[in-house]
Amino acid sequence: xxxxxxxxxxxxxxxxxxxxxxxxxxxxxxxxxxxxxxxxxxxxxxxxxxxxxxxxxxxxxxxxxxxxxxxxxxxxxxxxxxxxxxxxxxxxxxxxxxxxxxxxxxxxxxxxxxxxxxxxxxxxxxxxxxxxxxxxxxxxxxxxxxxxxxxxxxxxxxxxxxxxxxxxxxxxxxxxxxxxxxxxxxxxxxxxxxxxxxxxxxxxxxxxxxxxxxxxxxxxxxxxxxxxxxxxxxxxxxxxxxxxxxxxxxxxxxxxxxxxxxxxxxxxxxxxxxxxxxxxxxxxxxxxxxxxxxxxxxxxxxxxxxxxxxxxxxxxxxxxxxxx
Amino acid sequence: xxxxxxxxxxxxxxxxxxxxxxxxxxxxxxxxxxxxxxxxxxxxxxxxxxxxxxxxxxxxxxxxxxxxxxxxxxxxxxxxxxxxxxxxxxxxxxxxxxxxxxxxxxxxxxxxxxxxxxxxxxxxxxxxxxxxxxxxxxxxxxxxxxxxxxxxxxxxxxxxxxxxxxxxxxxxxxxxxxxxxxxxxxxxxxxxxxxxxxxxxxxxxxxxxxxxxxxxxxxxxxxxxxxxxxxxxxxxxxxxxxxxxxxxxxxxxxxxxxxxxxxxxxxxxxxxxxxxxxxxxxxxxxxxxxxxxxxxxxxxxxxxxxxxxxxxxxxxxxxxxxxxxxxxxxxxxxxxxxxxxxxxxxxxxxxx
Ligand SMILES: Cc1ncc(C[n+]2csc(CCOP(=O)(O)OP(=O)(O)O)c2C)c(N)n1
Ligand SMILES: [Mg+2]
Numbered sequence: 001x002x003x004x005x006x007x008x009x010x011x012x013x014x015x016x017x018x019x020x021x022x023x024x025x026x027x028x029x030x031x032x033x034x035x036x037x038x039x040x041x042x043x044x045x046x047x048x049x050x051x052x053x054x055x056x057x058x059x060x061x062x063x064x065x066x067x068x069x070x071x072x073x074x075x076x077x078x079x080x081x082x083x084x085x086x087x088x089x090x091x092x093x094x095x096x097x098x099x100x101x102x103x104x105x106x107x108x109x110x111x112x113x114x115x116x117x118x119x120x121x122x123x124x125x126x127x128x129x130x131x132x133x134x135x136x137x138x139x140x141x142x143x144x145x146x147x148x149x150x151x152x153x154x155x156x157x158x159x160x161x162x163x164x165x166x167x168x169x170x171x172x173x174x175x176x177x178x179x180x181x182x183x184x185x186x187x188x189x190x191x192x193x194x195x196x197x198x199x200x201x202x203x204x205x206x207x208x209x210x211x212x213x214x215x216x217x218x219x220x221x222x223x224x225x226x227x228x229x230x231x232x233x234x235x236x237x238x239x240x241x242x243x244x245x246x247x248x249x250x251x252x253x254x255x256x257x258x259x260x261x262x263x264x265x266x267x268x269x270x271x272x273x274x275x276x277x278x279x280x281x282x283x284x285x286x287x288x289x290x291x292x293x294x295x296x297x298x299x300x301x302x303x304x305x306x307x308x309x310x311x312x313x314x315x316x317x318x319x320x321x322x323x324x
Numbered sequence: 325x326x327x328x329x330x331x332x333x334x335x336x337x338x339x340x341x342x343x344x345x346x347x348x349x350x351x352x353x354x355x356x357x358x359x360x361x362x363x364x365x366x367x368x369x370x371x372x373x374x375x376x377x378x379x380x381x382x383x384x385x386x387x388x389x390x391x392x393x394x395x396x397x398x399x400x401x402x403x404x405x406x407x408x409x410x411x412x413x414x415x416x417x418x419x420x421x422x423x424x425x426x427x428x429x430x431x432x433x434x435x436x437x438x439x440x441x442x443x444x445x446x447x448x449x450x451x452x453x454x455x456x457x458x459x460x461x462x463x464x465x466x467x468x469x470x471x472x473x474x475x476x477x478x479x480x481x482x483x484x485x486x487x488x489x490x491x492x493x494x495x496x497x498x499x500x501x502x503x504x505x506x507x508x509x510x511x512x513x514x515x516x517x518x519x520x521x522x523x524x525x526x527x528x529x530x531x532x533x534x535x536x537x538x539x540x541x542x543x544x545x546x547x548x549x550x551x552x553x554x555x556x557x558x559x560x561x562x563x564x565x566x567x568x569x570x571x572x573x574x575x576x577x578x579x580x581x582x583x584x585x586x587x588x589x590x591x592x593x594x595x596x597x598x599x600x601x602x603x604x605x606x607x608x609x610x611x612x613x614x615x616x617x618x619x620x621x622x623x624x625x626x627x628x629x630x631x632x633x634x635x636x637x638x639x640x641x642x643x644x645x646x647x648x649x650x651x652x653x654x655x656x657x658x659x660x661x662x663x664x665x666x667x668x669x670x671x672x673x674x675x676x
Binding site: 088125303308311 | 427431484510511518645647658
């Protein structure tokens with residue numbers, strides 16, 4: 001096991017796949033010469049050369065569209081959209097084209113491509129640079145959606161995404177790039193569509209994604225001291241969703257809390273709450289509670305950003321108030 | 325690198341020339357101070373205009389007060405030229421309660437309706453179709469407003485650039501596109517941004533004129549933009565003005581250009597500093613002295629430092645303000661969310 005940062009794990013995951021399969025190519029803005037604006041792709045240009053690792057003009061539509069065309073004809077592109085907010089700029093390609101092409105041609109063409117992007121808050125970059133948009137993508141049939149919370153998952157799930165025959169949207173969290181963790185040595189490939197139980201408790205089940213996972217874990221530790229024992233589930237993947245783990249872990253405690261960074265309306269927590277209400281209603285001992293960013297654009301000022309996104313304090317307080 | 329073309333006599337009234345120069349010095353000073361504050365951790369992020377003061381200010385001054393500016397990344401300083409006070413301008417960068425925009429936007433996204441300047445959009449290029457729409461509206465309303473739409477060289481690669489120019493050409497909108505070709509878009513040189521021989525030439529494809537000027541020569545910038553503004557105002561339609569300039573500093577405080585850019589190139593461009601070029605002209609016309617220069621530098625530094633001290637004193641924006649302005653009126657559903665949030669402990673404060 002080696003200790004890597006979350007950002008180093010990105011480069012390690014891409015490198016592992018580019019070494020293994022020469023059809024894997026990588027393109028995006030400022031990814032090659034500069035090694036990525038978040039330094040997530042340092043060293044790839046030097047290792048794989050300018051043909052396979054490309055800096056592009058500032059053209060998100062073309063980055064994603066070109067990745068699509070290349071994927072349809074035999075390559076396995078990894079495209080980077082610098083900030084997930086810029087999915088807005090390339091949304092037609094993502095939602096109308098990439099998501100639907102396989103279906104519309106009745107499976108004649110495959111789109112084995114990955115769109116990596118930096119998602120989420122923590123940098124004080126405001127409403128157009130700090131959003132969590134995983135729920136936008138989750139709503140479109142045809143796309144797989146992954147959002148890892150730690151370096152090992154970054155590498156393993158990125159490798160799985162590259163090898164997957166379908167388009168995968170890979171959300172990295174800006175607030176996690178500097179965090180460290182053990183990553184297995186040698187080839188590391190994980191499985192898409194699998195959640196992980198990080199902590200087993202008996203009173204409540206807290207489900208979280210990406211940067212909300214460490215917060216949920218911290219909240220669980222504090223709750224423990226107050227006599228509330230919490231299970232924490234790291235969802236890791238929104239599509240496909242590991243409903244089995246979700247239902248099993250909810251049934252064990254009878255109380256479910258979701259912690260999500262995307263704004264409240266139609267966030268992924270709402271989907272999970274409906275699934276659990278439909279399939280495990282009689283195993284619940286109380287209402288399902290969603291802890292979310294309110295339905296507001298994300299503000300930039302430190303104090304405002306900190307108070308908008310769910311905090312450890314808010315998770316603890318909400319569980320304490322409602323778990324009784 | 326082209327030599328400055330000689331001008332025996334001032335082509336503009338002395339007051340205008342001096343005003344451009346004073347504003348350029350103030351903006352340079354402000355940028356230097358803010359980059360220092362950023363390094364000291366007093367400001368989270370900053371994007372400077374250093375090296376592009378002529379392209380920014382000598383163009384903006386060619387507009388009337390009622391004209392609108394849709395800026396790109398580096399034209400915030402045009403607001404100061406248009407009379408916006410320095411303290412609330414700085415409060416935007418600090419993201420505190422003195423900011424008219426309530427700490428919503430990341431630093432260097434200042435805007436104020438009072439000076440007819442919107443904020444730059446964090447999404448590159450999106451201001452361009454909007455600027456065309458504002459220009460079309462002026463035409464529909466029959467007023468004489470002209471819209472200045474700024475962009476970087478990098479923005480020319482976005483679809484929005486092309487659709488905006490096409491609309492402007494088709495609808496003969498009173499808009500002037502002002503491209504600051506500063507040779508870089510973060511780590512990508514303009515030679516890898518486009519295969520066209522220039523940015524100005526792209527206007528031809530959309531049926532109107534493009535001109536390329538020495539963007540570090542305030543006099544040349546002013547002349548080209550003034551001509552384009554006059555043309556737009558008199559019904560002649562759009563123009564694309566390409567100002568060839570250079571990004572002397574890093575892309576922003578988050579960027580390290582030594583990873584991708586040869587420092588020797590920067591040194592070359594430092595020799596064509598727009599402040600030096602304009603000061604040289606002013607001195608050659610006998611309207612600026614070394615003493616005036618010293619006085620100006622001292623005065624501006626004092627003004628900027630005093631404004632920083634005042635702006636830095638303002639408190640954080642209040643937590644409840646984050647629910648304002650999502651809609652014209654706070655809907656009941658959001659009021660509930662506000663109450664729920666305010667009932668929980670503020671971030672950073674341990675519960676109980
Ligand atoms: C849609 C979109 N894509 C990418 C970015 C990231 N980004 C911010 S500034 C920038 C470079 C802009 O270059 P240019 O237009 O030349 O302006 P300059 O920074 O040189 O003033 C990029 C790629 C962005 N903000 N928006
Ligand atoms: Mg540029």
